[in-house]
Amino acid sequence: MMNLEGLEMIAVLVVVVVFVKVLEQFGLLESGYDDSIEDELELSAVRHRPEALEQLEAQTRFSRKELQILYRGFKNECPSGVVNEDTFKEIYAQFFPQGDASTYAHFLFNAFDTDHNGSVSFEDFVMGLSILLRGSVQEKLNWAFNLYDINKDGYITKEEMLDIIKSIYDMMGKCTYPILKEETPRQHVEIFFQKMDKNRDGVVTIDEFIDCCQNDENIMRSMQLFENVI
Amino acid sequence: MAAGVAAWLPFARAAAIGWMPVASAPMPPPPRDKKRGQDGLIILNVSGTRFQTWRNTLERYPDTLLGSTERDFFFHEETNEYFFDRDPDIFRHILNFYRTGKLHYPRHECISAYDEELAFFGIIPEIIGDCCYEEYKDRRRENAERIQDDEENDNNNDLVMPDLSFRESMWRAFENPHTSTMALVFYYVTGFFIAVSVMANVVETVPCGISLNRAKELSCGERYALAFFCLDTACVMIFTVEYLLRLIAAPSRYKFVKSVMSIIDVVAIMPYYIGLVMTDNEDVSGAFVTLRVFRVFRIFKFSRHSAGLRILGYTLKSCASELGFLLFSLTMAIIIFATVMFYAEKGSSASKFTSIPAAFWYTIVTMTTLGYGDMVPKTIMGKIFGSICSLSGVLVIALPVPVIVSNFSRIYHQSQRAEKRRAQKKTRLARIRAAKSGGANAYLQYKRNGMLVDMEEEASKEAGQALVCKANPTFETQHHHLLHCLEKTTNHEFVDEQTYETSCMEVSLAKPSMSRSSSMSSSPHGLSSCCTRRNKRKSFNVPNSNMAGGRRGSIQELSTIQIRERPLSNSRSSLNAKFEETVPLNSEEPSYITAAVISMPTPPVTTPEGVDLASSHDFLQSNIVRVSAL
Numbered sequence: 001m002m003n004l005e006g007l008e009m010i011a012v013l014v015v016v017v018v019f020v021k022v023l024e025q026f027g028l029l030e031s032g033y034d035d036s037i038e039d040e041l042e043l044s045a046v047r048h049r050p051e052a053l054e055q056l057e058a059q060t061r062f063s064r065k066e067l068q069i070l071y072r073g074f075k076n077e078c079p080s081g082v083v084n085e086d087t088f089k090e091i092y093a094q095f096f097p098q099g100d101a102s103t104y105a106h107f108l109f110n111a112f113d114t115d116h117n118g119s120v121s122f123e124d125f126v127m128g129l130s131i132l133l134r135g136s137v138q139e140k141l142n143w144a145f146n147l148y149d150i151n152k153d154g155y156i157t158k159e160e161m162l163d164i165i166k167s168i169y170d171m172m173g174k175c176t177y178p179i180l181k182e183e184t185p186r187q188h189v190e191i192f193f194q195k196m197d198k199n200r201d202g203v204v205t206i207d208e209f210i211d212c213c214q215n216d217e218n219i220m221r222s223m224q225l226f227e228n229v230i
Numbered sequence: 231m232a233a234g235v236a237a238w239l240p241f242a243r244a245a246a247i248g249w250m251p252v253a254s255a256p257m258p259p260p261p262r263d264k265k266r267g268q269d270g271l272i273i274l275n276v277s278g279t280r281f282q283t284w285r286n287t288l289e290r291y292p293d294t295l296l297g298s299t300e301r302d303f304f305f306h307e308e309t310n311e312y313f314f315d316r317d318p319d320i321f322r323h324i325l326n327f328y329r330t331g332k333l334h335y336p337r338h339e340c341i342s343a344y345d346e347e348l349a350f351f352g353i354i355p356e357i358i359g360d361c362c363y364e365e366y367k368d369r370r371r372e373n374a375e376r377i378q379d380d381e382e383n384d385n386n387n388d389l390v391m392p393d394l395s396f397r398e399s400m401w402r403a404f405e406n407p408h409t410s411t412m413a414l415v416f417y418y419v420t421g422f423f424i425a426v427s428v429m430a431n432v433v434e435t436v437p438c439g440i441s442l443n444r445a446k447e448l449s450c451g452e453r454y455a456l457a458f459f460c461l462d463t464a465c466v467m468i469f470t471v472e473y474l475l476r477l478i479a480a481p482s483r484y485k486f487v488k489s490v491m492s493i494i495d496v497v498a499i500m501p502y503y504i505g506l507v508m509t510d511n512e513d514v515s516g517a518f519v520t521l522r523v524f525r526v527f528r529i530f531k532f533s534r535h536s537a538g539l540r541i542l543g544y545t546l547k548s549c550a551s552e553l554g555f556l557l558f559s560l561t562m563a564i565i566i567f568a569t570v571m572f573y574a575e576k577g578s579s580a581s582k583f584t585s586i587p588a589a590f591w592y593t594i595v596t597m598t599t600l601g602y603g604d605m606v607p608k609t610i611m612g613k614i615f616g617s618i619c620s621l622s623g624v625l626v627i628a629l630p631v632p633v634i635v636s637n638f639s640r641i642y643h644q645s646q647r648a649e650k651r652r653a654q655k656k657t658r659l660a661r662i663r664a665a666k667s668g669g670a671n672a673y674l675q676y677k678r679n680g681m682l683v684d685m686e687e688e689a690s691k692e693a694g695q696a697l698v699c700k701a702n703p704t705f706e707t708q709h710h711h712l713l714h715c716l717e718k719t720t721n722h723e724f725v726d727e728q729t730y731e732t733s734c735m736e737v738s739l740a741k742p743s744m745s746r747s748s749s750m751s752s753s754p755h756g757l758s759s760c761c762t763r764r765n766k767r768k769s770f771n772v773p774n775s776n777m778a779g780g781r782r783g784s785i786q787e788l789s790t791i792q793i794r795e796r797p798l799s800n801s802r803s804s805l806n807a808k809f810e811e812t813v814p815l816n817s818e819e820p821s822y823i824t825a826a827v828i829s830m831p832t833p834p835v836t837t838p839e840g841v842d843l844a845s846s847h848d849f850l851q852s853n854i855v856r857v858s859a860l
């Protein structure tokens with residue numbers, strides 16, 4: 001008469017579990033979810049070819065030679081032809097080794113990725129650069145407003161501005177002089193809003209922004225700073 | 231900053247426009263942009279293979295040769311390209327570094343060739359990408375070990391210097407038995423006695439017949455007690471003598487006493503002496519018998535005689551961590567399974583598993599798949615867990631073993647390689663010697679043939695191969711002219727070794743003095759007389775291409791061994807030697823040095839130098855070679 005005691009039960013259980021595992025191993029028992037399909041998707045690399053040189057020449061304000069140089073640099077770093085956000089952050093972070101440039105790079109990425117498909121192609125890249133380097137002051141200010149307006153609703157709120165300013169300060173890193181205090185970004189936002197928000201409604205519209213900047217000499221002068229970058 | 235990212239700097243600067251509206255302070259003025267019209271193609275001609283790249287690509291790394299103005303030194307106006315006389319295959323990788331920012335190491339290339347190219351182009355190897363860095367470091371380490379091995383062996387052979395005291399030579403004889411016959415004899419004698427002693431220990435315990443007095447089996451040791459005692463005494467005496475000699479000869483006695491081998495020696499001979507001292511006291515005889523166990527340590531003395539044993543010991547030492555892991559995991563498993571078995575078998579009656587430590591024995595026997603069968607589980611549960619125990623035992627033991635095996639294999643092959651290299655070295659040296667001596671005569675032939683115009687017909691009569699010298703390239707002729715100038719400066723002449731030797735032997739007195747200092751100063755005496763004599767006669771002995779005399783073997787070997795080592799210091803010292811009165815060079819054969827005082831510098835020093843310089847373009851090497859030969 002077999003009396004299964006406690007320990008014997010455990011032994012039997014162990015044997016059964018091992019048996020099941022072995023069966024699974026041999027594929028006789030289907031258990032668990034299939035993650036094989038997901039693996040396949042990753043294998044195909046994304047490839048993108050830009051428009052022809054003539055078209056880009058027409059659409060942007062760069063000369064043929066300049067476009068060639070730009071494309072060569074772009075393709076060198078991103079052989080697949082598109083930049084995704086992580087690569088973008090990596091590249092941008094190399095220029096600011098002391099601080100954390102990832103947040104600002106995120107905003108920048110969104111500003112460049114005009115069609116919001118999650119990747120910046122060469123066309124996006126070159127269009128953005130064309131505005132920044134060869135555009136009129138109006139266009140540049142437009143672009144800056146677009147950058148600050150995180151949710152692209154046409155208004156810059158204080159929270160959005162705070163995020164932007166904080167991300168800029170993040171790029172500075174820890175070791176600054178004078179030491180960065182907690183309320184510095186907030187104070188900076190206040191100063192900005194005081195300057196820009198004419199009707200004191202708590203948001204800055206595009207017209208307020210452009211008006212205000214055009215009246216500020218410093219800002220106008222600084223917009224011309226990077227004319228000769230390419 | 232990675233080079234590729236430099237191409238994105240314009241973008242980063244442009245994006246800075248985003249900061250402008252929120253800036254708290256006015257911006258600094260931008261830097262002067264120098265005209266960037268320089269972006270053209272550069273042609274790099276590397277030994278005929280043309281590489282082309284953008285100028286900007288190269289300028290990404292301004293601290294390397296190609297990125298800085300250093301490359302202007304290689305500019306070739308006629309073809310308007312940069313010409314480098316280097317290996318194009320390796321250059322490909324270097325140029326790819328500029329293009330992609332990653333330096334790769336090709337596996338099929340020789341590590342030292344690659345290092346040289348990197349050094350030439352001013353690239354530090356630390357930037358090799360992660361994909362290739364491991365391989366690079368491994369190969370480099372291997373190479374360094376190999377060179378170190380060679381150097382150690384050479385250093386060992388170097389001590390053929392005469393200035394060894396008796397003590398040092400004795401120590402050398404102990405460490406390298408193949409250096410002298412006495413040492414070899416000693417080596418074999420001790421080996422023989424170790425074997426005899428171990429055999430005696432073993433045979434002592436074999437039952438040897440029944441003694442008639444007592445109805446008990448006698449072991450051979452008891453039956454032939456006296457014989458065994460004499461044998462033991464003899465062995466122990468030999469061992470003691472050997473140990474004392476080693477102790478005396480050791481350069482650092484303290485270190486010697488601490489070393490493993492000496493401890494083994496002591497442990498091997500102590501039981502005998504303790505046995506002598508102790509009498510047949512009943513109380514301590516038990517302990518005395520235990521001491522006899524230590525006699526088996528004599529077998530470890532064999533490790534001096536067997537390289538394989540040493541390698542095994544070294545392997546075990548180097549695999550200490552793996553062995554430790556093995557031990558630890560085994561212990562864990564033993565404890566776990568012993569506990570389980572004990573509780574599983576607790577229920578069954580008359581079970582042998584009386585306690586957990588008692589179950590240890592069962593677990594060990596099962597995990598190592600010995601399975602004696604003296605302890606066997608009787609319950610079903612016990613049997614199930616017992617089978618799991620044996621299955622897991624196989625796994626746990628099998629895991630660390632390959633690591634140990636691969637370690638052993640690596641060390642063993644290393645020692646094999648060292649042995650092979652040593653064996654091949656002799657033939658390699660012989661070949662090098664032949665090549666050198668062939669060229670060594672070039673200068674002497676030149677002197678005979680080309681130097682003095684009126685000698686030409688005489689020279690062509692004397693040496694049939696004078697015709698060869700007529701077709702000397704410009705380099706050779708200029709070089710010979712230089713040596714000739716040197717001869718005129720010092721008012722001595724170059725001769726070959728054999729002539730020098732014979733002249734020295736003529737002049738040397740009968741006393742073979744082992745003086746170490748200023749030995750070389752006395753050597754030229756005979757030579758100068760020979761030279762002056764020869765000058766008048768204007769005839770030279772045809773130098774033998776085989777310059778190895780009877781006793782020359784070791785000199786040549788020593789000289790050529792030195793090829794790789796101590797390049798600069800020796801050459802400098804040898805250069806100084808030409809202009810110094812007394813040259814305290816180490817001489818191989820001081821017996822040929824006379825006591826006569828000479829005031830002239832030593833042409834023999836310069837002789838082989840000049841002769842060798844003619845043969846090879848590698849001045850430093852030849853300098854070393856010849857200096858040490860004398």
